[in-house]
Amino acid sequence: MDTSKSLSTQDLLGVARETFADQFGGIPSVEAHAPGRVELLGNHTDYNGGLVMASAINRETVVVGRPIPGRGALVHAVAFDASDTFLVDRVEQTEPGSWTRYVRGVCWALGERFGGLTSGFEAVFVGNVPLGGGLSSSASLQAAWARFLIGAGIVPRTGSLTGLDSSDPALHDQARMDIAQALRRSENAFVEVGSGLLDQFSAMFGAANQALTLDCLTLKHGLVPLGEHAPAIVVCDSGTSRRLADGMYDRRVAECQRVVDFFRSRIAVEGELMLRHIPLADLQANWDALDPVGRKRARHVLTENERVSQGAEALRNGDLTRFGQLISASHASSRDDFENSSPALDALIEAAAEAPGFLGGKLSGAGWAGCTVNLVKAEQAADFGAALARGYHKRTGLNTVVHVCHAAEGASARQVD
Numbered sequence: 001m002d003t004s005k006s007l008s009t010q011d012l013l014g015v016a017r018e019t020f021a022d023q024f025g026g027i028p029s030v031e032a033h034a035p036g037r038v039e040l041l042g043n044h045t046d047y048n049g050g051l052v053m054a055s056a057i058n059r060e061t062v063v064v065g066r067p068i069p070g071r072g073a074l075v076h077a078v079a080f081d082a083s084d085t086f087l088v089d090r091v092e093q094t095e096p097g098s099w100t101r102y103v104r105g106v107c108w109a110l111g112e113r114f115g116g117l118t119s120g121f122e123a124v125f126v127g128n129v130p131l132g133g134g135l136s137s138s139a140s141l142q143a144a145w146a147r148f149l150i151g152a153g154i155v156p157r158t159g160s161l162t163g164l165d166s167s168d169p170a171l172h173d174q175a176r177m178d179i180a181q182a183l184r185r186s187e188n189a190f191v192e193v194g195s196g197l198l199d200q201f202s203a204m205f206g207a208a209n210q211a212l213t214l215d216c217l218t219l220k221h222g223l224v225p226l227g228e229h230a231p232a233i234v235v236c237d238s239g240t241s242r243r244l245a246d247g248m249y250d251r252r253v254a255e256c257q258r259v260v261d262f263f264r265s266r267i268a269v270e271g272e273l274m275l276r277h278i279p280l281a282d283l284q285a286n287w288d289a290l291d292p293v294g295r296k297r298a299r300h301v302l303t304e305n306e307r308v309s310q311g312a313e314a315l316r317n318g319d320l321t322r323f324g325q326l327i328s329a330s331h332a333s334s335r336d337d338f339e340n341s342s343p344a345l346d347a348l349i350e351a352a353a354e355a356p357g358f359l360g361g362k363l364s365g366a367g368w369a370g371c372t373v374n375l376v377k378a379e380q381a382a383d384f385g386a387a388l389a390r391g392y393h394k395r396t397g398l399n400t401v402v403h404v405c406h407a408a409e410g411a412s413a414r415q416v417d
Contacts, residue, residue, distance in 0.1 A: 007128050009033065012062040015078060020064050020124045023076045023083070027416060028064035028123070030152040034143030034411035035060045036129035037136045037202035038233055038364055038373040040211055041308045041326060043334050046196025048256055048301050049217040049274035051308035054198055055226075056206020057233055057405040059135065061144040064416075065123025067152050075103055078126035088117040088154075093190065102138055105190035106145040106183065113182040115156045123148060130237060130403065132370060138191075139199035142183040143411040150179075151413030176204040176410070177219060194250060206410035213312055217276055224315040226407055231320060231359060232381035233373060235403040236352070236388060238344040240369040249366050252340065256301060258294040262286070275301050300337035304330060324360025324375045328353075331362035331372075340367030344396060348372045351391030357384045 007015070013031060020028050035056040042052030068074075076083045077099050084100040086092065091108040094100040103125075111117045125144065129137040149155045150164070150171075157164050160175040171179070183200040187193050201214055201221070209230040210223040256275050263286075269277045280302045287295055307326045314322040331349055335341040345363045349372055352361045357380025364373045376384045385402035392400050 049276035061127035105186035109186035143203035327360030
């Protein structure tokens with residue numbers, strides 16, 4: 001088990017400032033950061049117009065930089081020891097999956113939404129969100145870049161940003177939602193990765209000791225308390241790669257859509273019919289007529305929406321035991337109906353259930369590999385991590401990296417004095 005490798009915010013800022021001085025000279029004028037996130041409930045519900053519950057966590061991406069005259073952008077990635085340059089007036093795609101494509105995509109999407117960028121810039125970024133583990137390192141990167149560009153005055157003060165004082169780190173709800181939607185567009189249209197709004201929303205709206213709720217159909221959102229003595233959110237990396245499951249996400253989208261297509265002439269709604277609109281009772285009544293794979297996928301999504309509602313109520317009542325049970329039920333549904341778990345992820349959950357302080361656990365993010373997220377009594381988090389690591393190794397022969405996290409604030413920026 002390794003719980004020590006994540007740098008603190010101050011450590012990240014120190015690395016970023018030092019690298020900025022080496023790369024560009026002088027000091028940055030703006031510092032921005034944005035958290036990763038864990039999905040607590042609502043697995044694969046977002047693109048089906050469903051309900052989601054998540055939490056931003058204290059793992060983050062930090063961007064430091066300054067605007068410069070002209071139209072050139074100069075960006076350095078500490079983790080990759082690599083740089084990129086481009087023109088903010090002509091943002092072109094780079095290699096699929098590369099960090100440069102994500103950074104450029106943010107510039108493209110914010111420019112599109114708010115009317116073009118006002119100047120070039122030079123900036124450095126560094127982070128401690130595990131890559132490829134289902135903690136949304138990509139949305140953390142996107143949101144940190146967005147906050148930097150806005151804080152530096154490079155994004156025009158138009159639309160929901162009208163009247164924004166760049167020295168004020170706060171953004172009102174509509175501005176944050178507009179930015180989240182622009183970042184989703186960046187990921188979908190520029191990076192060309194299919195996703196819902198959850199990741200970008202969580203990075204923008206996170207709050208300490210709170211869980212976030214989002215209705216992906218109406219965009220209604222809110223906060224529910226994790227309690228005065230909030231549990232730890234313990235993320236456990238299976239040490240396995242999603243590359244073995246390439247294409248599975250798009251396949252699940254198509255499988256859910258087949259069920260929607262079946263009901264299209266049977267259910268009338270205002271606007272586009274989505275899986276969210278289909279009552280669970282109607283799914284069960286038409287079970288034998290439905291595609292045998294799609295109906296299981298749909299059952300997971302519809303029951304997962306119910307778990308989100310029940311989970312929010314449990315938290316409002318201060319019932320962490322019930323909330324944890326719903327998280328574990330979510331994993332069972334993902335494993336059996338959505339089939340986006342894996343032997344390694346299941347082994348992590350089995351080991352977690354035997355560890356002290358465990359309240360509930362499930363796979364994180366898209367699934368198939370990566371991490372699990374566990375709700376654990378805060379005072380037992382260290383003992384939990386050690387016991388889980390032993391149990392996981394005994395079951396699989398693999399080692400896990402354990403990240404003890406807590407619910408954290410969303411993306412922000414500040415002017416450097």
